[in-house]
Amino acid sequence: MAAHSLQFPKKEIVDAEGFAEGIWLLWDDEHYEVNILSKGPQVIHAMIKVNCQSNFSNSFWYLSAIYGRPQFETRTLLWENLVQFAQVIDGPWLAIADFNDVTSQSEKFGGSPIPLYRMRAYIDCMNSCNVIDLGFNGPKFTWVNMRNDGIIRERLDRAWCNPAWKVMFPEASIHHLPRLSSDHCPLLLNLDPVHPFIENKPFRLEKF
Secondary structure, eight states: OOGGGGOOSEEEEEOOBTTBOOEEEEEOTTTEEEEEEEEETTEEEEEEEEOSSSTTTTOEEEEEEEEOOSSHHHHHHHHHHHHHHHHHOOSOEEEEEEOOOOSSGGGEESSSOOOHHHHHHHHHHHHHHTOEEOOOBSOSOOEEOOOSSSOOEEOOEEEEEOHHHHHHSTTOEEEEOOOSSSSBOOEEEESOSSSOOTTOOOEEEOOO
16 A cells, blocks of 8 residues: 555655554644654654644644664664664653553563563663553454464554653543454544544554
């Protein structure tokens, strides 16, 4: 599926490389003003401004769309990037999508145990960024290895936010949607489920 076929007027793309998947950030410029701050193989950093008539009109926040590479050594570069970004921004921040790692053994079913150093590196990064896990609604695991024998499931996809973002969107929620053709569940971010309005269009994050 090509990005233009999804009929969003604006987009920013990090192309896939080999076995590593890419990142697509698509938006409707009638409702959102998106300023791309920087991008690399594992992340797109942007500033989001809501233009539509809503509880969040004319407010801005930072978004980091994530694709953590499968190799741990490469993924540590993402952790360093996120810590550096957290140190230079001043405002609400959300980091979301595929971090390609877990924070505890309970977030994995099947296969070999996750090495402690991997989980520690991930957790240390998030602590350094001063962010909290937004949690989720729906199935616990967001990825499956798509095999009939030796099935493995993990919670690789999630959203982290800093306290300022949580104050701005206190009722925001993450929903794990059903998998279709992908081995990952799409994430649906609903910013204000308690007070819906016509223009409140949730963000949907899916890998391509």
